[in-house]
Amino acid sequence: MTDIYTGNQDIIDRYLANRLGDAERQLVETRIVTDPNFRNELELTEALRDGLRQLEAQGGIAPLLRPQTWMWSRAPFAVAASLLAILLGAVSFLVFQRFDQPRDEVKPASGELVVATLRFERTRGDPAGPDVSWSRPAAPALLEMRFDVGLEPAPGYQVFIEKIRAGSATSLLMSTLAGTNANGEVAISIHSELLEPGDYRIRLDPQPGDAMQQEPTIYTLRVTG
């Protein structure tokens, strides 16, 4: 349905922007006459365009496109923020100096946590290979994984990470509930210590919502190193 929807929307947008040739325009107008659903979608798009025109006439567009850091461009705020940041840094340093005690169980300073990000997209190059391969760093790392779940994401997803054993058997490593971020992606984090070298299957089960029933999305990850 998504592909059909996208195709309809594209031709509606081009029709309303007068970007169709005569033959295409005739086809669209015939469809407007015969297809109430298509007509509804066109009407929705027209309403949206009309709303934008009206909002522009009211002078309401420009403020919404202004960068939201306007407050920081004012010199007094910038200076005050800088001073506050310096003060906070100095206080933190002093507090750290006061309370820091050598402890045998603390890991060496070289054990800093590295943050890595992997992105999983729906299009695959080689169907036989893993979606993503990751070489685990020597230092402990927090791995953030972001998953593309398509144009109509569900309200939330139950994410299962399973390690693939010999003979296609799997063992569950982790299960968590995640929503979608502003970019329509599902993001979860996992410590690299939990990901031993090997192949993993990651399944995203959509949670029920107003959207149509969706199938789970499955990705594979290969960890090396």
Place this chain on the structure above:
Amino acid sequence: MADRTALTADTSVDSASSGSARTPEFASDVTLQQLRNGLLYLLQREVRDPTHAEDLCNEAFRIVLERLARQPLEEPAKLAAYLTQTARNLLMADQRMTTRRRTVTGAQAAIDAFADPQSDPGVALQSRTRARVIRQVLKEMPFVRDRQVLVRFYLNDEDKADICRDLGLSEDHFKRVIFRARERFRVLLGERFSRSDLLCLALA
């Protein structure tokens, strides 16, 4: 591809004389009504005046039905296309006639810009409601860049590829932004849209 039948005066068919002519069987009155609704919508987009649009719609149906009474269409499945084209031809003829009859005063731009005090207040109210709704949609978008996508595409009619290139977006991201904005707009404005949508008036 003008259909001369729609424009000539040779449509004065005496229905009594076409007794044996075959006409395509319409599935039901519902089909005719659906076609009429669709054609009326198309004409109202162009002429704005609902009465004028109805006149053109009725004229288009009259021409097509009389034509069918004389000679059925070779491809009955193309009835809707024939009807649409007939309406389009009537519209063009009507616009040409309006232009020819216009009195030249040298102040046409001023006359056209003059606000009609009798204009439909419902239409103005509907526009204001839509503006309020789209303002909320834009405010709910956390990234200014995504707002720019919506404004540039639907208000400025800029090309999708140009917008993606300027803002550094993938086509997928562009589609996601547009899709979500439309769906949010749909939810806020109501499920069904028409010029007489009572929900729009209620929201105002």
